[in-house]
Amino acid sequence: MQRSSRFWMGLAATSLLALTPALAQDAADPNAPSTQGNVSVTVYNGGTSLVQDIRRLAIASGISRIEFPDVSAQIQPETVSFAADGATIVEQNFDYDLLTPGKLMEKAVGETITLVRTNPATGAETRERAKVLSVNQGVVVQIGSRIEVLRDDGLPVRAIFDKVPDNLRARPTLSITLDSQRAGTRDASIRYLTGGLGWSADYVALFDEAKGSIDVQGWVTLSNSSGTTYRNADTLLVAGNPQGASGFGGGRGRNIRSAGTETANRERLGDFYLYPVGRTTIADRQTKQINFLDVQGVPASRAYEYRVGWLASITEPRSADTVVKFSSSQSGGLGDALPAGSVRFYQRDQRGSPQFIGENAIDHTPMGSALALKTGEAFDVKVKTTVVERKRLSATRWQTSMRYELTNARDGAVTVDLMQSGLDFGWSDTRIAAESLKSERRSSNAVVWAVPVPANGSAEVTATFETRY
Numbered sequence: 001m002q003r004s005s006r007f008w009m010g011l012a013a014t015s016l017l018a019l020t021p022a023l024a025q026d027a028a029d030p031n032a033p034s035t036q037g038n039v040s041v042t043v044y045n046g047g048t049s050l051v052q053d054i055r056r057l058a059i060a061s062g063i064s065r066i067e068f069p070d071v072s073a074q075i076q077p078e079t080v081s082f083a084a085d086g087a088t089i090v091e092q093n094f095d096y097d098l099l100t101p102g103k104l105m106e107k108a109v110g111e112t113i114t115l116v117r118t119n120p121a122t123g124a125e126t127r128e129r130a131k132v133l134s135v136n137q138g139v140v141v142q143i144g145s146r147i148e149v150l151r152d153d154g155l156p157v158r159a160i161f162d163k164v165p166d167n168l169r170a171r172p173t174l175s176i177t178l179d180s181q182r183a184g185t186r187d188a189s190i191r192y193l194t195g196g197l198g199w200s201a202d203y204v205a206l207f208d209e210a211k212g213s214i215d216v217q218g219w220v221t222l223s224n225s226s227g228t229t230y231r232n233a234d235t236l237l238v239a240g241n242p243q244g245a246s247g248f249g250g251g252r253g254r255n256i257r258s259a260g261t262e263t264a265n266r267e268r269l270g271d272f273y274l275y276p277v278g279r280t281t282i283a284d285r286q287t288k289q290i291n292f293l294d295v296q297g298v299p300a301s302r303a304y305e306y307r308v309g310w311l312a313s314i315t316e317p318r319s320a321d322t323v324v325k326f327s328s329s330q331s332g333g334l335g336d337a338l339p340a341g342s343v344r345f346y347q348r349d350q351r352g353s354p355q356f357i358g359e360n361a362i363d364h365t366p367m368g369s370a371l372a373l374k375t376g377e378a379f380d381v382k383v384k385t386t387v388v389e390r391k392r393l394s395a396t397r398w399q400t401s402m403r404y405e406l407t408n409a410r411d412g413a414v415t416v417d418l419m420q421s422g423l424d425f426g427w428s429d430t431r432i433a434a435e436s437l438k439s440e441r442r443s444s445n446a447v448v449w450a451v452p453v454p455a456n457g458s459a460e461v462t463a464t465f466e467t468r469y
Contacts, residue, residue: 035069039233049197054189061183068174072194073227084188087180107165108132118156196226199237201341214300218293230282239339240272260368264337273337295334300326304414306383310422317382320416321374329368338365345375380409396469404461408453421446429468436462
């Protein structure tokens with residue numbers, strides 16, 4: 001930002017202190033108590049939320065206008081619905097032009113303000129009436145017959161404004177014109193969708209390789225950047241992706257090896273799970289965490305995986321993926337459905353201190369699912385693949401011979417799930433004509449060998465593929 005812009009914004013900021021008490025009240029102090037009533041907030045994963053606010057208001061008979069300050073600054077006005085006994089809505093307006101030093105000066109263009117300058121040597125003040133001509137890249141004013149640019153020259157100066165413009169609001173405000181059949185105080189409710197609120201799940205998993213188990217804590221991470229604080233709001237979280245409210249899938253990690261078929265013991269709304277938080281204050285520009293899962297001793301194991309592309313011949317061995325496998329089932333697992341989020345794994349070192357060993361993302365995961373999450377790449381377990389020979393058998397058939405070399409520098413034996421992919425890439429059929437270790441055909445595109453590799457040793461797998469076009 002240019003110095004002149006900073007100057008006139010700071011100049012405008014001083015003006016707020018120069019308003020008369022009555023005008024200051026009209027400006028609606030943003031630090032004043034909230035005007036919200038009984039607030040309920042339903043938060044979806046994708047950044048869209050439903051806000052319901054019931055306020056006790058005095059409504060006049062006939063046509064009148066009522067205001068709802070403290071609505072979300074990211075309200076979607078087209079989604080607003082209003083209800084009050086004996087009243088119908090005529091018109092609604094969302095006033096989002098908020099009172100800031102910059103906006104205050106911009107709205108003063110064409111108006112007359114008072115400039116107060118202070119002599120730094122004597123402290124004496126001089127006042128002049130000035131008409132604001134422009135605020136483009138600085139403030140241009142007319143004082144009497146002269147035109148002056150307010151400079152950032154370090155001399156004390158402040159501006160006094162006669163009033164706050166009617167179309168500037170200290171807080172986001174929804175104004176509704178309604179036609180009421182009677183006068184009286186009654187409940188008036190508004191309901192609207194808004195952006196700026198969202199939540200995800202974060203999981204902390206302590207992996208004990210010796211015991212073959214993990215301890216898992218699940219945390220709801222709730223964030224608010226909507227421009228408004230929701231005080232003592234009855235908060236409900238929805239896990240799932242409703243059309244129009246989705247957008248977060250935890251990174252869409254491909255970590256579900258088999259989807260579960262068990263129903264979690266949680267409240268449901270259609271095809272979504274609900275996580276009630278209860279009454280809580282969701283402050284603007286705040287991240288809040290709430291625990292929803294805490295289980296210990298869940299069976300888990302370390303595994304190694306390596307995926308080979310078709311005709312992949314590499315001269316330098318590469319690390320296998322380190323994977324932690326566990327289940328979300330009721331029996332022998334986490335025993336819950338898992339909202340999308342990030343799973344961070346820790347493991348104790350020889351001194352007993354938990355150390356971070358990697359993280360991965362999961363999508364919304366049904367209870368009973370088998371998961372395998374990559375936490376990193378193995379330091380001591382390597383794989384080298386070689387295309388040994390490739391020859392044409394006929395006009396429509398090819399034969400490809402592969403060799404896979406696996407090494408293990410660990411002091412314990414490991415098993416590597418070695419996957420050869422690309423078997424149906426661009427041709428009609430690929431079959432294994434010969435192999436040194438029995439494979440499992442996972443799909444038309446891939447086969448997997450579970451390769452045992454001894455401690456401080458190596459293993460080799462060979463395979464011959466026949467491809468038909």
